[in-house]
Amino acid sequence: MNQNLSTVSQRSTSAIATNKVLRNTYMLLSLTLLFSGLTAAISMFMNMPPMTYLISVIGGMVIAMFVLPRFANSPAGIGIVFLITGLLGFGLGPILTMYASLPNGGNIITLSLAGTGAIFMGLSVYVLTTRKDFSFLGGFLMVGFLLVLLAALANIFLQIPAMSLMISAVVIMIMSGFILYDTSRIIHGGETNYVLATIGLYMTIFNIFISLLQILGIMGNDD
Amino acid sequence: MDWMQIISALALVMFIVVLFPATRHMMKNSPKGTSSDWMSFVIPIVVIVLFILLLVKLV
Numbered sequence: 001m002n003q004n005l006s007t008v009s010q011r012s013t014s015a016i017a018t019n020k021v022l023r024n025t026y027m028l029l030s031l032t033l034l035f036s037g038l039t040a041a042i043s044m045f046m047n048m049p050p051m052t053y054l055i056s057v058i059g060g061m062v063i064a065m066f067v068l069p070r071f072a073n074s075p076a077g078i079g080i081v082f083l084i085t086g087l088l089g090f091g092l093g094p095i096l097t098m099y100a101s102l103p104n105g106g107n108i109i110t111l112s113l114a115g116t117g118a119i120f121m122g123l124s125v126y127v128l129t130t131r132k133d134f135s136f137l138g139g140f141l142m143v144g145f146l147l148v149l150l151a152a153l154a155n156i157f158l159q160i161p162a163m164s165l166m167i168s169a170v171v172i173m174i175m176s177g178f179i180l181y182d183t184s185r186i187i188h189g190g191e192t193n194y195v196l197a198t199i200g201l202y203m204t205i206f207n208i209f210i211s212l213l214q215i216l217g218i219m220g221n222d223d
Numbered sequence: 224m225d226w227m228q229i230i231s232a233l234a235l236v237m238f239i240v241v242l243f244p245a246t247r248h249m250m251k252n253s254p255k256g257t258s259s260d261w262m263s264f265v266i267p268i269v270v271i272v273l274f275i276l277l278l279v280k281l282v
Contacts, residue, residue, distance in 0.1 A: 058234045134263075149239050
């Protein structure tokens with residue numbers, strides 16, 4: 001009897017901890033998305049040159065890969081997450097300025113934003129309601145992501161528009177898989193650090209948004 | 224080829240090199256999914272593809 005009570009107690013403690021990680025992740029994710037929006041607006045207002053995007057993305061990725069893991073368990077980790085997301089948002093400024101200057105640019109940006117939100121919320125609700133374990137996707141998604149990076153590298157030299165369209169479409173599918181994988185990891189206790197969980201989900205949202213912009217930008221100017 | 228393309232290519236090579244060991248580790252250690260597990264992944268992805276086609280129609 002005592003052993004049963006102890007097991008129930010351990011399970012409920014674990015569930016509370018998981019819910020706390022999930023709540024903190026979504027709260028930090030909301031704040032970082034708002035902060036990115038602010039830095040993107042500042043970058044647009046300052047009329048930053050296109051190379052800002054490249055510098056910001058490389059800077060943000062380097063900090064996320066090499067600096068953040070060292071501070072993920074300390075309060076400084078939250079500051080670093082804001083630094084990364086602010087930098088990535090700032091890099092978005094020139095891209096948004098470029099799309100806004102297209103004939104239906106406003107429509108493309110609005111649809112990309114709405115589409116990204118719908119994909120993220122739809123997939124999150126799907127995982128949270130079904131509570132399925134998507135840990136089996138890990139290796140598949142990483143291989144897919146690595147192949148996309150190789151294709152993107154090849155396309156820098158080949159410059160084939162159809163290939164960049166294909167890469168963007170595959171990136172959206174892989175990032176959608178990462179949303180399922182990351183959210184599933186949080187609810188099943190595989191990810192207990194909300195700082196790392198936030199940056200993982202933020203990167204998927206950022207990549208989906210950029211890829212949707214590219215797809216809608218190319219297809220929207222087809223005629 | 225301008226310097227932005229060269230920097231992009233170098234950055235991509237760096238990310239590939241950094242991510243390769245993690246990818247190999249995840250491939251070896253990820254649990255295997257059943258056909259029902261894979262279906263629960265494929266269905267939402269198909270829905271997303273249809274949703275993107277809808278967005279393309281709307282733009």
